[in-house]
Amino acid sequence: MYQPCLATEIIPSATPDEESDWRWQFSNRIKGLSALSKLLRLTPSETGLYRDLISEYRYAVTPYYLSLIDWSDPNDPIRRQCIPDPREITFSLPGSEKDPLAEQIHMPVPGLIHRYPDRVLAMVTNTCATYCRHCNRKRTWKNPEAGNTRDALGHMVDYVASNSHIREVIVSGGDPLTMNPGLLDEFLGSMEAIPHVEVLRIGTRIPVVLPMRITDDLCQMLARHRPLWVNTHFNHPREITPESTKACERLLKVGIPVSNQTVLLKGINDSPEVMRALFCGLEKIMVRPYYLFHCDAVKGTDHFRTDIRKGIEIMERLWGEIGGLCIPNFVVDLPTGGGKAPMMPSYLLNIDRDEAVFRTYEGKIVRYSCPGGADTPP
Numbered sequence: 001m002y003q004p005c006l007a008t009e010i011i012p013s014a015t016p017d018e019e020s021d022w023r024w025q026f027s028n029r030i031k032g033l034s035a036l037s038k039l040l041r042l043t044p045s046e047t048g049l050y051r052d053l054i055s056e057y058r059y060a061v062t063p064y065y066l067s068l069i070d071w072s073d074p075n076d077p078i079r080r081q082c083i084p085d086p087r088e089i090t091f092s093l094p095g096s097e098k099d100p101l102a103e104q105i106h107m108p109v110p111g112l113i114h115r116y117p118d119r120v121l122a123m124v125t126n127t128c129a130t131y132c133r134h135c136n137r138k139r140t141w142k143n144p145e146a147g148n149t150r151d152a153l154g155h156m157v158d159y160v161a162s163n164s165h166i167r168e169v170i171v172s173g174g175d176p177l178t179m180n181p182g183l184l185d186e187f188l189g190s191m192e193a194i195p196h197v198e199v200l201r202i203g204t205r206i207p208v209v210l211p212m213r214i215t216d217d218l219c220q221m222l223a224r225h226r227p228l229w230v231n232t233h234f235n236h237p238r239e240i241t242p243e244s245t246k247a248c249e250r251l252l253k254v255g256i257p258v259s260n261q262t263v264l265l266k267g268i269n270d271s272p273e274v275m276r277a278l279f280c281g282l283e284k285i286m287v288r289p290y291y292l293f294h295c296d297a298v299k300g301t302d303h304f305r306t307d308i309r310k311g312i313e314i315m316e317r318l319w320g321e322i323g324g325l326c327i328p329n330f331v332v333d334l335p336t337g338g339g340k341a342p343m344m345p346s347y348l349l350n351i352d353r354d355e356a357v358f359r360t361y362e363g364k365i366v367r368y369s370c371p372g373g374a375d376t377p378p
């Protein structure tokens with residue numbers, strides 16, 4: 001199946017059957033200081049720094065995701081997303097916080113964020129298959145804000161049931177697909193049974209970091225809770241592999257649309273070329289690019305943050321060059337819980353009673369008469 005990586009001494013040897021078994025992948029995740037020390041060939045003096053680092057921000061990587069790393073490149077985009085970096089504890093920018101989106105103060109019950117009137121986000125677990133170094137909820141890795149106990153989940157269901165404005169429940173975490181499938185099934189079923197809940201959504205990185213977990217059984221279970229949408233999280237075209245393609249295809253085949261949220265990450269995908277390859281690659285596997293997020297001002301991720309204008313520049317380059325189905329909305333999630341603000345290049349240069357002036361994606365000026373249409377006063 002996948003190519004063996006250079007870190008063969010770390011990944012336990014396995015038969016192809018074991019490698020394609022998610023249980024094997026999950027229980028053989030690479031974690032702990034001694035594995036890291038071997039992987040990075042740490043000197044004794046570096047070891048202390050990495051010990052502090054992973055005690056603050058834990059790490060675990062599936063053998064599958066680790067195998068995608070090109071170890072000859074210290075800035076390999078897969079490596080940078082999953083291998084701890086001392087800058088997580090040594091580098092910070094003004095204004096970064098553990099919880100800049102003020103999620104904690106928007107929780108009416110533990111683990112349930114209610115920011116928009118019609119939808120809630122349920123953090124059902126703080127476990128992930130692979131811990132993304134750029135995660136905007138890395139505060140919860142050590143201090144979970146809700147347990148994935150039947151009790152905690154029950155309180156979320158009660159809250160949603162008592163608030164008739166809520167029409168959509170976003171199941172997030174952590175990664176909900178690391179949960180006990182029986183418990184997840186029950187949770188989805190309870191939410192679905194609430195008359196005013198019209199749609200369910202799952203946010204998961206499993207198709208990217210543990211694609212073998214998307215089994216037929218799991219898909220059958222999820223399909224019983226349609227209308228259900230899956231939002232996954234590809235950040236780089238090299239994550240589009242035969243395995244991740246198959247995982248998305250399985251979801252699509254049972255009638256679950258798969259969309260994607262990408263985080264703009266410095267040195268990983270902050271160029272129009274990489275983004276073009278990523279978005280077009282996703283379109284090819286029928287995964288719709290939904291959001292491109294500016295990296296939030298989260299403590300421990302500042303070294304990943306680009307200039308906000310970088311994202312607009314990239315969108316500007318891509319618009320017109322690739323089809324609209326490949327183009328996500330570029331958004332910044334505003335501090336203090338202000339919600340998401342879309343940012344886009346503007347093509348409307350001026351508009352008045354007689355005329356609107358546009359520029360085309362190629363930079364030409366085009367005039368449009370009577371922009372007020374039939375609403376123009378006589």
Ligand SMILES: *Cc1c(COP(=O)(O)O)cnc(C)c1O
Binds near residue numbers: 113114121170340
């Ligand atoms: C992003 C987010 C949502 C979902 O927003 P959409 O624009 O519908 O994708 C809902 N609740 C919270 C707290 C969020 O952060």
Ligand code: SF4
Binds near residue numbers: 127131137
């Ligand atoms: S899978 Fe999602 S919640 Fe988990 S570490 Fe990655 S970004 Fe964070």
